[in-house]
Amino acid sequence: MAASEAVTDALRELHARYAGVRGGRRADYIPQLARSDPDAFGIALVSMDGHCYSAGAADAAFTLQSVSKPFVYALALSTLGLDEVSRWVGAEPSGEAFNAISLEPRTGRPANAMVNAGAIVTTALVPDRAAVPAFTAVLSCLSRFAGRRLDVDEDVYRSEASTGDRNRALAYLLRSTGTLPVDPVAAVDTYFRQCAVRATAVDLAVMAATLAHGGVNPVTGETVVSTEVAAQVLSVMATCGMYDASGEWLLRVGLPAKSGVSGGLIAAGPARFGLATYSTPLDAAGTSVRGSAAIGALSERLGLHLMRNPALPGSTVTLVTTADVLPSAPSGRRERALRERVGVVAAQGALDCTAAERVLYALDETGPERAGAVVLDLREVTGADSVALALLHAGLARLAQDGRRAAVVDPGDRLGPPDLVRERTGQDLPRFGSREEAVERCAQAVAGPG
Numbered sequence: 001m002a003a004s005e006a007v008t009d010a011l012r013e014l015h016a017r018y019a020g021v022r023g024g025r026r027a028d029y030i031p032q033l034a035r036s037d038p039d040a041f042g043i044a045l046v047s048m049d050g051h052c053y054s055a056g057a058a059d060a061a062f063t064l065q066s067v068s069k070p071f072v073y074a075l076a077l078s079t080l081g082l083d084e085v086s087r088w089v090g091a092e093p094s095g096e097a098f099n100a101i102s103l104e105p106r107t108g109r110p111a112n113a114m115v116n117a118g119a120i121v122t123t124a125l126v127p128d129r130a131a132v133p134a135f136t137a138v139l140s141c142l143s144r145f146a147g148r149r150l151d152v153d154e155d156v157y158r159s160e161a162s163t164g165d166r167n168r169a170l171a172y173l174l175r176s177t178g179t180l181p182v183d184p185v186a187a188v189d190t191y192f193r194q195c196a197v198r199a200t201a202v203d204l205a206v207m208a209a210t211l212a213h214g215g216v217n218p219v220t221g222e223t224v225v226s227t228e229v230a231a232q233v234l235s236v237m238a239t240c241g242m243y244d245a246s247g248e249w250l251l252r253v254g255l256p257a258k259s260g261v262s263g264g265l266i267a268a269g270p271a272r273f274g275l276a277t278y279s280t281p282l283d284a285a286g287t288s289v290r291g292s293a294a295i296g297a298l299s300e301r302l303g304l305h306l307m308r309n310p311a312l313p314g315s316t317v318t319l320v321t322t323a324d325v326l327p328s329a330p331s332g333r334r335e336r337a338l339r340e341r342v343g344v345v346a347a348q349g350a351l352d353c354t355a356a357e358r359v360l361y362a363l364d365e366t367g368p369e370r371a372g373a374v375v376l377d378l379r380e381v382t383g384a385d386s387v388a389l390a391l392l393h394a395g396l397a398r399l400a401q402d403g404r405r406a407a408v409v410d411p412g413d414r415l416g417p418p419d420l421v422r423e424r425t426g427q428d429l430p431r432f433g434s435r436e437e438a439v440e441r442c443a444q445a446v447a448g449p450g
C-alpha cells in the first residue's frame with residue numbers, strides 16, 4: 001500500500017492540525033464520561049468500496065451515546081415504515097438542546113428522533129418480544145451497521161442509569177401526552193443501554209458509510225436497511241442531527257451528521273464516504289470541538305458539501321459531429337455528402353439522469369438540418385441506471401417521431417434488452433458492433449433506394 005497512503009496522510013495532517021486545540025469540556029452529567037482521556041483524538045474515513053483509513057486514536061473504544069440515535073431510528077423505520085413512525089415522532093428541527101423538555105404543541109410528539117425525547121420514543125417503537133427483546137434487536141442492528149459484534153460498556157450504562165432522571169422525566173412526560181407506547185422505565189432503560197454500546201471511530205465511520213452507501217455495509221456487503229430507509233435517516237440527520245446547531249452545520253459543512261456527548265461524531269457524504277471522529281471535549285451544543293473542526297476541514301478539502309457538488313462538465317459526451325469528418329470518411333463526393341447527413345454522438349462512463357440529458361441534447365445538436373440520421377455510440381458507456389434508460393428510450397422514441405433514423409453501437413447492451421428497447425422506443429433500433437458499420441448503414445438509409 002503506497003499510493004492510497006496519500007488518503008491516510010490527509011487524515012494525519014488534519015489530526016496534527018487539530019490535536020492541539022484546547023477548547024471544550026467533557027460531559028460530566030454522566031459521571032463515567034468525565035473519566036475519559038481528553039487528549040485522545042481519532043479520525044476515520046471509509047469509502048463506498050469499504051476501504052478504511054484512519055489517524056490517531058481511531059481504535060479507542062467509547063460509548064455511542066447519541067450517535068446511536070440515527071441507527072435505532074433506521075431500525076424503527078425498517079420495522080414499521082415512515083408513516084407509522086411519524087405518528088409517534090416528527091421530523092422537524094427543534095432548534096433546542098438535545099435534552100430539552102419540550103414536545104410539539106398540537107400532537108405532543110417529540111420534534112424529531114435526534115433529540116432525547118424523540119430517541120426515547122424511537123427506541124420504544126422497537127418491538128420487545130420474548131424471543132427477541134428490544135435491546136437485543138437494537139444491539140444486533142448497531143452491530144450490523146458496524147460490521148462486527150458490538151458490546152455494552154456496563155460502567156457507563158450504570159453511571160447514566162443512576163443519574164438519568166431528566167431522561168426518565170421526559171419519558172413520563174411523553175407517556176402523559178400519549179406519545180410513549182410502552183412503560184417509561186423500560187423505555188429509558190433500553191435507551192440507556194443503547195447509548196452505552198461501545199465502538200471505535202473506525203466502527204463509526206463504517207456505520208456512517210453504510211448510510212452513505214444506501215444501507216449496504218460497504219465492508220461486509222450486508223444490506224442492513226433499505227435504500228429508502230437510509231435516505232430517510234440521512235435526511236433527518238441533515239436537518240436535526242446537530243440539534244440547535246444543525247442549520248449552521250449544514251450551511252458550513254454540508255453533510256448529514258450526528259454528534260454524541262461521549263465525543264463521537266459521524267458525518268456521511270452520500271455515495272462518497274463515511275467519516276467519524278472521537279475526541280471528548282465538547283462545545284455548548286454537545287459536539288466534539290476537535291471532531292467538528294476536523295470533519296468541517298475534511299468536508300472542505302474533499303469537496304463533500306452536498307449543495308456544492310456540481311457534476312463534472314463534459315464528462316459524458318465525448319463526440320458530437322457528423323460522419324463526414326470522421327477519419328474513416330471516404331473521399332468520393334457523393335459518399336461524403338451522404339455521411340454529412342449522419343450525425344454521430346459518443347458517450348462514456350456511467351449514465352444517470354444528468355448524463356442522459358447530456359446525451360439527448362447532443363443527439364439534437366446533430367440535426368435535424370445537418371443530419372438526417374444519427375448514430376449513438378455507447379461502447380464506452382459502463383452502465384446506465386433505470387432513470388437514465390427511461391430517458392434515453394423516450395428520447396429515441398421522440399427522434400423516431402420526428403422522422404430521424406437512429407442506430408446504436410451497443411455491443412454491451414447498455415440500452416437494455418432489445419425487447420424492452422422496442423417497447424419503449426416503438427421501433428427496432430438497429431444495433432451494430434462498430435461505429436463504421438453503423439455509419440455506413442445509416443448513410444445508405446439516408447440515400448434511400450437507388
Ligand SMILES: NC(=O)CC[C@H](N)C(=O)O
Pocket residue numbers: 064065066067098099116160167192195259260261262286
Ligand atoms: N447528546 C447525547 O449524546 C445524549 C445522550 C445521553 N445518553 C443522554 O441521553 O443524555
